[in-house]
Amino acid sequence: xxxxxxxxxxxxxxxxxxxxxxxxxxxxxxxxxxxxxxxxxxxxxxxxxxxxxxxxxxxxxxxxxxxxxxxxxxxxxxxxxxxxxxxxxxxxxxxxxxxxxxxxxxxxxxxxxxxxxxxxxxxxxxxxxxxxxxxxxxxxxxxxxxxxxxxxxxxxxxxxxxxxxxxxxxxxxxxxxxxxxxxxxxxxxxxxxxxxxxxxxxxxxxxxxxxxxxxxxxxxxxxxxxxxxxx
Amino acid sequence: xxxxxxxxxxxxxxxxxxxxxxxxxxxxxxxxxxxxxxxxxxxxxxxxxxxxxxxxxxxxxxxxxxxxxxxxxxxxxxxxxxxxxxxxxxxxxxxxxxxxxxxxxxxxxxxxxxxxxxxxxxxxxxxxxxxxxxxxxxxxxxxxxxxxxxxxxxxxxxxxxxxxxxxxxxxxxxxxxxxxxxxxxxxxxxxxxxxxxxxxxxxxxxxxxxxxxxxxxxxxxxxxxxxxxxxxxxxxxxxxxxxxxxxxxxxxxxxxxxxxxxxxxxxxxxxxxxxxxxxxxxxxxxxxxxxxxxxxxxxxxxxxxxxxxxxxxxxxxxxxxxxxxxxxxxxxxxxxxxxxxxxxxxxxxxxxxxxxxxxxxxxxxxxxxxxxxxxxxxxxxxxxxxxxxxxxxxxxxxxxxxxxxxxxxxxxxxxxxxxxxxxxxxxxxxxxxxxxxxxxxxxxxxxxxxxxxxxxxxxxxxxxxxxxxxxxxxxxxxxxxxxxxxxxxxxxxxxxxxxxxxxxxxxxxxxxxxxxxxxxxxxxxxxxxxxxx
Numbered sequence: 001x002x003x004x005x006x007x008x009x010x011x012x013x014x015x016x017x018x019x020x021x022x023x024x025x026x027x028x029x030x031x032x033x034x035x036x037x038x039x040x041x042x043x044x045x046x047x048x049x050x051x052x053x054x055x056x057x058x059x060x061x062x063x064x065x066x067x068x069x070x071x072x073x074x075x076x077x078x079x080x081x082x083x084x085x086x087x088x089x090x091x092x093x094x095x096x097x098x099x100x101x102x103x104x105x106x107x108x109x110x111x112x113x114x115x116x117x118x119x120x121x122x123x124x125x126x127x128x129x130x131x132x133x134x135x136x137x138x139x140x141x142x143x144x145x146x147x148x149x150x151x152x153x154x155x156x157x158x159x160x161x162x163x164x165x166x167x168x169x170x171x172x173x174x175x176x177x178x179x180x181x182x183x184x185x186x187x188x189x190x191x192x193x194x195x196x197x198x199x200x201x202x203x204x205x206x207x208x209x210x211x212x213x214x215x216x217x218x219x220x221x222x223x224x225x226x227x228x229x230x231x
Numbered sequence: 232x233x234x235x236x237x238x239x240x241x242x243x244x245x246x247x248x249x250x251x252x253x254x255x256x257x258x259x260x261x262x263x264x265x266x267x268x269x270x271x272x273x274x275x276x277x278x279x280x281x282x283x284x285x286x287x288x289x290x291x292x293x294x295x296x297x298x299x300x301x302x303x304x305x306x307x308x309x310x311x312x313x314x315x316x317x318x319x320x321x322x323x324x325x326x327x328x329x330x331x332x333x334x335x336x337x338x339x340x341x342x343x344x345x346x347x348x349x350x351x352x353x354x355x356x357x358x359x360x361x362x363x364x365x366x367x368x369x370x371x372x373x374x375x376x377x378x379x380x381x382x383x384x385x386x387x388x389x390x391x392x393x394x395x396x397x398x399x400x401x402x403x404x405x406x407x408x409x410x411x412x413x414x415x416x417x418x419x420x421x422x423x424x425x426x427x428x429x430x431x432x433x434x435x436x437x438x439x440x441x442x443x444x445x446x447x448x449x450x451x452x453x454x455x456x457x458x459x460x461x462x463x464x465x466x467x468x469x470x471x472x473x474x475x476x477x478x479x480x481x482x483x484x485x486x487x488x489x490x491x492x493x494x495x496x497x498x499x500x501x502x503x504x505x506x507x508x509x510x511x512x513x514x515x516x517x518x519x520x521x522x523x524x525x526x527x528x529x530x531x532x533x534x535x536x537x538x539x540x541x542x543x544x545x546x547x548x549x550x551x552x553x554x555x556x557x558x559x560x561x562x563x564x565x566x567x568x569x570x571x572x573x574x575x576x577x578x579x580x581x582x583x584x585x586x587x588x589x590x591x592x593x594x595x596x597x598x599x600x601x602x603x604x605x606x607x608x609x610x611x612x613x614x615x616x617x618x619x620x621x622x623x624x625x626x627x628x629x630x631x632x633x634x635x636x637x638x639x640x641x642x643x644x645x646x647x648x649x650x651x652x653x654x655x656x657x658x659x660x661x662x663x664x665x666x667x668x669x670x671x672x673x674x675x676x677x678x679x680x681x682x683x684x685x686x687x688x689x690x691x692x693x694x695x696x697x698x699x700x701x702x703x704x705x706x707x708x709x710x711x712x713x714x715x716x717x718x719x720x721x722x723x724x725x726x727x728x729x730x731x732x733x734x735x736x737x738x739x740x741x742x743x744x745x746x747x748x749x750x751x752x753x754x755x756x757x758x759x760x761x762x763x764x
Contacts, residue, residue, distance in 0.1 A: 025668060028399055028402040028403070029399075029403075030402070030403040030404075057654075057657055057659045057666070057750075086657075089654055089656070090444060090656055116444055116656055118441060118442045118443075118444060119438070119441035119442065119444075120441055120444060145415055146412055146413070146414040146415065147414060147415060147416070148414060148416075149410040149411070149412060149414070150410075190400070190404060190407050230403065230404070231403075
């Protein structure tokens, strides 16, 4: 981990927290966790995707984590710690740090935009610069379609972009992978919603070539069963 | 049980002659447990009950009220609609420091007015927890209308969870409580019901709401209320008695935290004689909407041998408060059907939102929720559906005419525009896009007459309450403009009120939906100059 990135992150946190306390803005919090099980190459894989915040209306500490767990080991695991600042009615600007525990330890600086786009699309877009200077970006958007008040279909898209090839991680430059998903959940309560989801992952460009060389496939379709909790 | 007792207390105390009137009143704010609709929750009582005891005062009386706080947090009481010295108004941080645990604060004021008012907590969300009660001030000279008997009808919404928890939930997800959102089947139904070009309208309307990131089903922020008449649920059926041939005065107070009601008594015309404690030219109606914190006094003449349901439907039609007028206790009458839940119309959002300027007014209006209930929009629509020849007569602000003109009829010296704003997505509310915590006070000069123009740019109605100063509602009645302590402004609506700035000091000015006041739709008004009496 490069010290300056840690420093930037620490500075972000340090500037955020006093502001939280100073504005007389009552502190609230939010946590959303999605955890599911899927099968990849005949192997059961557990996945999680969680985020939450603590703070007032304008300034929040926002954390995010996601990863995969298989055969007793973390395959992928990342955490982000962000300062989130209200910049317009529906949008927060975010900056802070990301740390990947797996597949290999790596730290990043993060700058992003999260909020609600017209037509009620939840959007999370972020750019990352790794400690070795590699630039990447991620764009995620989800929508909602109600069948009933509790049975809700959530289509989603997630795109990953990289500035340069990194054959060691089977990553090609440009749009490297896209995931198109549909999650069907039943909200027994707002806080407790089991779901099934279908996800189609496709690699593009050099990433597709790298993956084809490795596994013979540049795409995969996953069926997931999971639980979404919110509190 | 306790709440039942409170209801009885209010009912019977209204019958006791003013001989029991004293100059000193002692009130104690305490925690209590309350079971409503089978669920027991902690609440806060005044002298052991909610609603608390009726304060029955007399015009001209020098009132002393000792309020003792036995909670473990600060508390306060505010005398809603009473014109008094700023330091007696009971708003922590503006009028005084609040009442600390274990302390007693003594309020002193002279009751220089008469009519129906109420008092309630002004600390945190304590009002929603049960801290409210009626005030009646008897006039020095007889009221200009006759009645033989009176009952206080204090309407409330009791939440089935902590209001603090509810607010925290709204901060997590602003539609946390909305289980009436539109589904794909609603879209399918509207599409198949539409013909020709209307089909495009159906889609265009959906898209317009989506572009605005707003939801037409977002009528109230919270669900899970029990609606109460004098502390009693519809099943408890609060009972108000009358003798054959009597004229009965009903003093309606809306003490709810989040709920507007539409009130009717099937079989009876109601003659509205006072609004916010002020005499108005009597107007006979079949139904009236009552905004949060408003009061309306009506006279009814029930027929011998009949029982009548007092029916107060929550604006979102999620339930109703109910009581019965009859000659014998425990009687019941038919309960009207609760109409369909209303939906907001795109036309209501016509003002203040430039990003849907292409939507012609009425183009994509969805009146589905309003078909059988012309009344639901009565507050918002000054052009007033009730003026149609058919259908029930529903009170609107256009009907309110002062019985006699108030002394200050000057044209306003200046106008202050207050845009009622908010961020539904994040669940905070504001005035002119600034939350209370980030805003300085509004400054009025003693002696001036200010026109306040409210422009509601949100999707919800806001009952704006100005402490310490009357607001003369600009409703086209000129010199006979009625004056109010609380004025409700519908979605997209603009309403003005003229204020004679005749009381010095600092005053609270806020939306009376508690969660809106608590999250920022609140201002301090400083009246500069003048001398505190």
